[in-house]
Amino acid sequence: MSKKILVTGGTGYIGSHTIIDLIENGFTPVSLDNGINSDASILEQVEQITGVKVKHYAVDLCDYDATRSIFEKESFDGVIHFAALKAVGESVAYPFKYFRNNLNSTLNALELSKEFGVKAFIFSSSCTVYGNVESSPVTESTPLMDAASPYGRTKQMGEQMIQDTIAENSLTKAIILRYFNPAGAHISGLIGEAPTNQALNLVPVITETAIGKRPSMSVFGTDYPTRDGSCIRDYIHVMDLAHAHTLALKSILDDQQQIPIEIYNLGIGAGASVLEVIHAFESVTGQALNYVITERRPGDVVAIYANYEKAKTQLSWEPKYNIEDIMRTAWDWEIKRSKL
Ligand code: WQD
16 A cells, blocks of 8 residues: 655745655655645646646644644554745845744644654754854754744744654654755646745745846845855755655655754755856856846855755765756756746
């Protein structure tokens, strides 16, 4: 019998790509999303890619009663909790919106998973929990510094909720996945990053500028203490990220994980600066990008990239894609998206 997995934020960017990987690995995903920053029609493309029609609940995870009724109706072997607002800069402007949405949704997902005996709880965390680290690469034992933004704070608090509630004897085991910078699109070009709100992350801003949706883009500061003055991040292809979730799920459901909670960094261990990402786009597409250099963005971390050895050894996870693959797939998707 195929194991049933609840994917909160299932119509979102990483959620939809993970649903594809779950299906391709024999799982039965069930999507839950309130559509605050995504469109459920993406599941039609998921069906086109996989041949599977995914059950979807258009429900707000912050609505405890509505979410509980889904746990009463279904029987989940695992929960992957993606649903969250995730723009660092936006969280600085709207902290209460971020605390309310990201904490209440995590509380409900975690409490109901425990109450209904869900075996595996996978939490979508972020490298932003490390704060403004002094050096990189960071490992999972790098001490967490003060979060640089309310978004990063909500992920630190989400991790704490898990540490405080998943005990030695609980049936539910948990895995915390700390993503670095997810980017790129599915190799088919049929799905990709498609926020219903204006894109704020670097890679979609680049492709939207290149296709003419924006007259130009800003590089938020080139006066940082880095090799070219712009911030450094570890960009990980969304398909690599998606597969890591499947491997994490298997490590609990196949009884490999012995301890209640494991934490894994998910990055490719290579840092790329903002200007280097722009140049990678230009070299992959042969298209010059119109950008201006502006002030720093509040909440930005100077430089951070991953040591992912733990995921490599314990989950047998190995990223397959690099920054050029990210820019190529992101650009293919932007071109297709503009014709939809
Ligand atoms: C990257 C760099 C910006 C836009 C992301 C996700 C967050 C989390 C961590 C998963 C920064 C610069 C950006 C622009 C720019 N991931 N930039 N001009 O802030 O690292 O956070 O990764 O949970 O969810 O948001 O990503 O893409 O916003 O910024 O210069 O128009 O690009 O200043 O240095 P960030 P980002």
